Amino acid sequence: MATAFFSPTFTLRNSTSIPQSRRRSCLVRSSQASVAVETPSSSTTDLLLQVKDLSAVIAESKQPILKGVNLTVRHGEVHAVMGKNGSGKSTFAKVLAGHPDYEVTGGSVLYKGLDLLEMEPEERATAGLFMSFQSPVEIPGVSNIDFLNMAYNARRRKLGLPELGPIEFYGYVAPKLELVNMKIDFLNRNVNEGFSGGEKKRNEILQLAVLGAEFSILDEIDSGLDVDALQDVAKAVNGILTSKNSVLMITHYLRLLEFIKPTYIHVMENGRIVKTGDITIAKVLEKEGYKAIS
C-alpha cells in the first residue's frame, strides 16, 4: 500500500504542484461525501481555513483514519464537530496541529492563505492556530509558568515584540487565572502533573487565554467539567471570540453548544464529515442518538 504513494505516476502527475518530499496520495479523490458541504458564497478573503479532501494515516501502521475531510471556516465563525467515538475527530484536530503520529496522504489545507501542511507545528501555533488537547500530557519538571512564558515569548518573537522576563510575565499572566478560576499556585506546579481532569481542561483554556488565537480547536473541552467549570470555560472562550477569531469545538454534548453558539455543526463518521447543519442536529443527536441521522 505505502509504496503506491511513491509510484512514478505520482511524481509525474504532481510534480508541478506538490513537493515530492511530502507523501500524498496519488489518488484524486472526488469530494462526494453523502452530504455535500456547500462552499461559502462570500468572498475568499473571508476564509480562515479551507480543508479539502484531507486524508491521513497513522504514521506507524499506515492505517487510514481520515478519509477525505472537507471543511471551510471563515473569520468569526464558530463550528462544532460531533460524531461517535473513534470516528476521527481528535485525529482531525491533531493533523491540523501537525502531530507526528499521523501522515497526511492526500488533500490540502489552506490557513490564512498559507499551506498549513507545509508548516512545522510550532509555526502553525505562532501563526495563531491553537488546539486544546482532549488528554493533555503531563510534563514533570517543567513549571506551568515557565512553560507559559516560553510559549508566550515564542509568540512575541513572531510578532517582532520584545520578550517578557519572568517578573513582567507574572504580571501579565496573573489576571488571566481569574478568567478560568484557577488558583495562583497552579502557576508553580508542573505542567498538568497531578491535575484533575477538570483542572487540565482549565489549564488548556488558560493557555489559550494567555496566547490568544485566531483559530482555536477545542477538543472535548467540556468533558469532565462540572457545571460551574463549564460556564467558566465557556465565558473564557466567548471572551476570545471576535469578528476575526474562529473556534472549532469537538464535543459530544449539546450543553456546551448552548453556551458557545455555533454557526455550523458537522457530524463526522468514519473519517469524513457526513453531515453539516445548524444547532438542530445537536438537538436531534441528544434526543435520538446517531441512528437518527445516519
Next chain:
Amino acid sequence: MSISALNSYLPKPCAPSRPCARPPRATPTKLFSQPPTLASLSDPHVLRLAETLEDSIASSSCPPPLQKLRDISSQSLLTTPWPSRKDEPFRFTDTSFIRNSEVHPVTLAPTQNLDALSGLADSISPNIAIIDGYLVESLSNLSELPDGVFVGRLSDLNSKGLMDKVSKYVSNFQGDLFWSLNGVGAPDVVLVYVPEGCKVEKPLHLRFVSMNRSYKGSKSLPISNPRVLVLVEKGGDIGIVEEYVGGDGDDRCYWTNSVMEVVLSDGAKVSHSYIQTQSLGAAHVKWTSVCQGSKSVYELTEVSTGGKLSRHNVHVKQEGPDTVTELSSFHLSIGDQLQDLHSKLVLDHPRGFSRQLHKVIVAHSLGQAVFDGNVQVNREAQQTDAGQLSRSLLLEPRATVNVKPNLQIIADDVKCSHGAAISDLEEDQLFYFQARGIDKSSARKALIFSFAAEVIEQFPDATLQKKVGNVIRTLLTPALPSR
C-alpha cells in the same frame, strides 16, 4: 574458609599493649611466608597501596575507635584483591584508570596557603570545610549549632561516653576494597553527633574540596580519604548537605575516596543531600552506609555530574520496623566519563516503606552509566512497601547504560514495584511544546532539563535546588543537540 578464619593466620595488626601504634605493615614478603592459600588471595598492588596510605597518616595518638577502624581495615586489605571486571559488582565498572595511576596520599601541611581558599568560605551556616580529607577550622563556621550537638574531629572529642558510643559503631559493616582503603588512609573521622530529641534547624553543610590535583596525562593521582560518621540519637533530626567540588580546572586528576556512615536511632530523621561536581579527570569513589532504627526516616537526594570515574555505593540496613527510606539520584555523564550507582537496601523488619528513583542522562558517545539497585525484602519484613524506578536518557548514538534493578523478595505480604526504562524524549511531550509555538530544539532543552529536575526538586533546600539546577543547565547546554 571464611575471611575471619583466614585472618587468624595473620599476625595481629595491633597489639593492645601498643596503643595507637601503626599496625604492622603487611608487606608482600610477610605474606608469602604465610600459607599458600592466603598468598593466593593477596594482591601485592593493594598491599603496596595500603602501605603507602599507612605511612602517610600521622602516627601520633589517635582515639581508640579510629585505631580500631585502621586495624580492621588493614586486616581486610590483606585478603582483598583489586577488583576486576570478573567481579560482579565491577562487571561494568572499569577501575583500571586508578589501578594504572601512581597514587600518592595528600598530606595537608599546616603551612599550606589556605588564604587562596578563603574564597571558599561559605556564608551558609553551619558549615565545615574538609580540604583533601582534612577538616580546616579556619574555613568552617559552626556558630549556629544547638547545645549538645558535636561536629568536629573524633580526635578532638573529650566526652568519654560519646567516644564509647562511637566505638560501638566502628566497622560493624564491611564494604569493598575502597571502603577499607579509606579506613586505612583516613587521617581522622569527622563526627556529627545529634543528641536525643534534638532538632537541628539549619542543614549542616559539609564541603569537600580537592586542592591537590595533578595535570591530565601525568599519571600521578593524589588521593584523599575523607571519612564522616553521623550519629543521630532517638528522635534527633538533622539535614546534611554533602558537597564535593574539585576547585577550578576541568580535567585535573585526583582521587577522592570518601566514606560516610549514618546511624539513625529510633525515630530519628536525616535528610541527606549529596552533590558531586568534581573535575572530569577525577576518580570519585564514595560509600554511604546507613543504619536505620525503628520509625526512623532517611532521605537521600543525590546529583552527580563530575569525575572520569564516579562510583557511589549506598547501603541501607534496617534495624527495626516502620522505617522510611527515600533515595533519589540523578547522574549526568557529559563526557568520556562513567557514572555508577550501586545501591543495596536490606529490609529485615515489618512495615518498612522505601522509594528509590534513579535517573541518568548520558550525553556523550563515550559516556557510560551503571546502575545496580538491589532491594532485599527478607522473611521478617512483612507489609513492606518498596518501590524502585530507574530511567535513563541516552542523547548520543554510542552512549551506554547498564541498568540492573533487582528486587529479592522473600516475605509474602508485601507491596513491591519496580521499573526500568531507557528512553528518548517523549514524542507527546515534545509535541505539546511545539503545539504551543515553542520550537523543537528549545522543547528538547526544556525536557532534558526537566528530566533532571524531578530529582533536583527533591532537595529540601530551595537555594540548593536553584544552585544545582544552574549547574545542570550549564553542563547540559553544550551537549544539547542543535536539532
